[in-house]
Amino acid sequence: AQSVTQLDSQVPVFEEAPVELRCNYSSSVSVYLFWYVQYPNQGLQLLLKYLSGSTLVKGINGFEAEFNKSQTSFHLRKPSVHISDTAEYFCAVSETSGTYKYIFGTGTRLKVLA
Amino acid sequence: DTGVSQDPRHKITKRGQNVTFRCDPISEHNRLYWYRQTLGQGPEFLTYFQNEAQLEKSRLLSDRFSAERPKGSFSTLEIQRTEQGDSAMYLCASSQGQATGYTFGSGTRLTVV
Numbered sequence: 700a701q702s703v704t705q706l707d708s709q710v711p712v713f714e715e716a717p718v719e720l721r722c723n724y725s726s727s728v729s730v731y732l733f734w735y736v737q738y739p740n741q742g743l744q745l746l747l748k749y750l751s752g753s754t755l756v757k758g759i760n761g762f763e764a765e766f767n768k769s770q771t772s773f774h775l776r777k778p779s780v781h782i783s784d785t786a787e788y789f790c791a792v793s794e795t796s797g798t799y800k801y802i803f804g805t806g807t808r809l810k811v812l813a
Numbered sequence: 814d815t816g817v818s819q820d821p822r823h824k825i826t827k828r829g830q831n832v833t834f835r836c837d838p839i840s841e842h843n844r845l846y847w848y849r850q851t852l853g854q855g856p857e858f859l860t861y862f863q864n865e866a867q868l869e870k871s872r873l874l875s876d877r878f879s880a881e882r883p884k885g886s887f888s889t890l891e892i893q894r895t896e897q898g899d900s901a902m903y904l905c906a907s908s909q910g911q912a913t914g915y916t917f918g919s920g921t922r923l924t925v926v
Binding site for chain 2: 703733735740741742743744745748789791798799800801802803804805806
């Protein structure tokens with residue numbers, strides 16, 4: 700079974716500052732990793748995914764994440780945030796075969812301050 | 814590609830009533846998933862369809878819950894005899910294989926009073 704831990708429930712950051720949202724996972728098998736963003740009263744939108752290959756993954760809206768197998772982490776980063784990045788961010792893991800169901804973390808609320 | 818559509822967006826119902834939600838996935842996607850999200854939590858897996866076959870159900874899906882996907886197109890999720898604990902956002906997602914990731918709908922927010 701897999702599990703995902705997002706240690707930070709809330710992260711406040713000033714506009715144009717860098718941000719890192721942390722995600723650690725646990726799994727006994729190979730996994731795929733994802734980051735999704737959720738704006739209020741909306742569904743989830745895929746930011747980026749790691750399937751294989753390069754451990755640095757670039758996504759939409761200037762976000763990137765680095766897969767670290769030894770530390771079982773997949774932290775999300777952005778060098779300069781905007782007010783519009785204020786949202787809930789979810790890390791998710793899935794097995795590489797079978798149903799591909801996702802196990803989500805509890806989310807990190809990013810609040811960008813002016 | 815019109816995305817994943819869910820209907821209704823909001824539903825308020827009295828405890829004990831039955832409710833049904835609909836999900837229309839992206840037409841070429843053969844995989845369909847239902848998730849439940851409560852306040853302050855990440856989405857939790859409920860069930861999965863590949864085409865019309867329901868291949869996995871979570872233990873969260875009690876006997877009061879049933880899902881269908883006739884003809885491998887749209888899907889419905891029915892909750893019978895609703896309880897206050899059923900209040901949540903119900904999310905539908907579809908995909909055409911793992912490499913693409915899921916596309917989520919906007920969800921149906923259920924409030925049981």
